[in-house]
Amino acid sequence: MSTDTTAGLPQAEPPEATIRGIVARGVRRTFGDVVAVDSMDLEAPAGQVTALVGPNGSGKTTLLLVLASLLVPDAGTVRIAGFDPVTQSREVRRRVGWMPDVFGTWETLTCREVLRTVADAYYVPPATARTRIDELLTMIHLDDLADRPTQVLSRGQKQRLGLARALVHDPAVLLLDEPASGLDPRSRVELRTIVRRLAAAGKAVLVSSHVLSELDEMADRAVIVAQGRTLSTEQLTEHVTQTRPWRVRALDQAALIRALQARSLSFALPETATERDGVEVAIASDTEAAALLADLVREGVPVLSFQPAAGALEQAYLSLTSLSGDRR
């Protein structure tokens, strides 16, 4: 696991992908005497999905508002696709799609009218807008509700409409604030697919969320924040080289335990241990985990499943936020 703390961020010219994405350094924003964002650093390169993770009230939404050119930061610099949201807000807005956490909508407008209005507000040519809106409505599965007022939509459907709204003007940078909240499992899977596809199309995607397991599958990188500060930036796609718990299940748990004891590996039964839960084994690296699995299979232990006890992101998040002792 590569953990470069904020102090160690390279100060040299950022690479091309970063220039087309988001760069924020030392961002600070207060409301009166409440420090919402103390000092945050963040990079979200183009073509990647960057997760913004942190406890409630850690300043994620405020940071996104700064990035979306709605708030002026008290200090620090922000570049969205190379432009400053404070002095070049027009250029930034042209390139940013923002999906707010509290999704308000024009209740009496139909889904199509909502998207059409937003397209007009971005001066998307009518012909382009029409085809694009049809595509988006299909993508979020709201075709059949397209001409119904948005007040009939469920929370999850509104959330999906919010995503479509952020995409109407084909932005290069996407800011998604808690996009998965209120979505049913199927919509979550679809959201993941959509987000991955957008990243593959070269867009910089920044997603804030609490649902860590989901971000783990969706994101390439994670920026972990707490108390208004950036704690660390994690590369989620790289191999893990630190000790972490793995959960191993076998048809014959006794045989599994014997095999582990023979290797003098430290293991534990989960607190609410049943046969089904298997055992938790601390393994030093992904390479060793792979080797252990091969050995167990060779020795005839009937292994059913072999997986990290927690996602890489969850692991990093829990250890970092417990270190900072932050449970605001």
Place this chain on the structure above:
Amino acid sequence: MTTQVLDSRSGESADAVAGRERFWAGVLTVARLELRQRVRSSRWVAVLVVWTALLALLTVLIRWSVFKAYSVSEQTGVELTRAHADAGRSVFGIVVFLVLSLGALVVPALSSTSVNGDRSAGILATLQTTLLTPLQIVIGKLAAAWTVALALLGCALPFILWAFFEGGTPVGRLVVGLVVLALILLVICAIGLGWSAIASRTSSSALLTYLSVAFLGLGLPLLFALSVPLVSQDEQVTVRNFQYNDDGTTGQCVTETQQLSVFHSERSWWLLAPSPYVVVADAAPRPAGVDSTSDPLSAIRAGVREARLGPDPIQDWCGPGATGGDPSSAATAREQQRAKDRERLGYTWPYGLAVDLAVGGGFAAVAVRRLRSPARRLPRGTRVA
């Protein structure tokens, strides 16, 4: 050097022309959104129907009672024509004031929750992050509110016209009166929009809008009345007074000088001018050259002009009756002179309307400032999104 494509007709750059088209396209987007969002949601059709029915009822009642008061049915010949015209103008005046007063009650509902309502519903930021500028958003919202206000005025038009044609006054000035009425409604919309951008709660902004409109309409005339002691002073005044002879029945007018408290209304009349009632009354149509005080609008008009003239340098207490009702007497001549002076003053409403429009413009400018983003400061107790 970059060369710019110039529009052959105006000599403007093509960019500037495209930019202007975009500006109004954006305004239209906001206005359309507002109309769909608000008008659809709050059953404005029902409001319009109730409004029209209420005005119809009140107009009929007003016409009936005014014509009764002028005893029109008891007159004949020239007297009938005159009474009918006077009564017609009175009905017209009352109906116009009714439309203005009811409008001042209904119109703030259109705009006074426009910005803070959107903010609390979390839909303002959605517009702010688009390419629409604060100016476009404000003009669009204002245009939408004004459209509904004009619809209200349109529904009131049949009754205004009905009352108008019974007054037998020239049609040309009617258009001026209606335009002035429409502009006053626009000012009320702008005041509401301004407050909705200043106050964070919708209930406060609605209340502040009503108070502001009430201040313009009634508060200013009240201030004018309260200002009397401030602009009054003791002066030597030429007075024409009736002096009885020793027999106590005959006498004559004598001119003398007295120390009197004089109300210099010419120093405070500007407090009256911006009141929408004064503006509308002064701009309302009336028969040319007649300085009539026989209907409410003309009376207000004459009163405000009297205030602009200030005190008459010669106080005439003799009156026409005192000199035996001789029409060529000095008193009547004096009154005629004052009437001529009032006519010569010209209209008051352009001043008042200019002040009102400036107030409306000020509120709209505040709204534009408040909608600017990225924002440094937020209204207390609000979230951005």
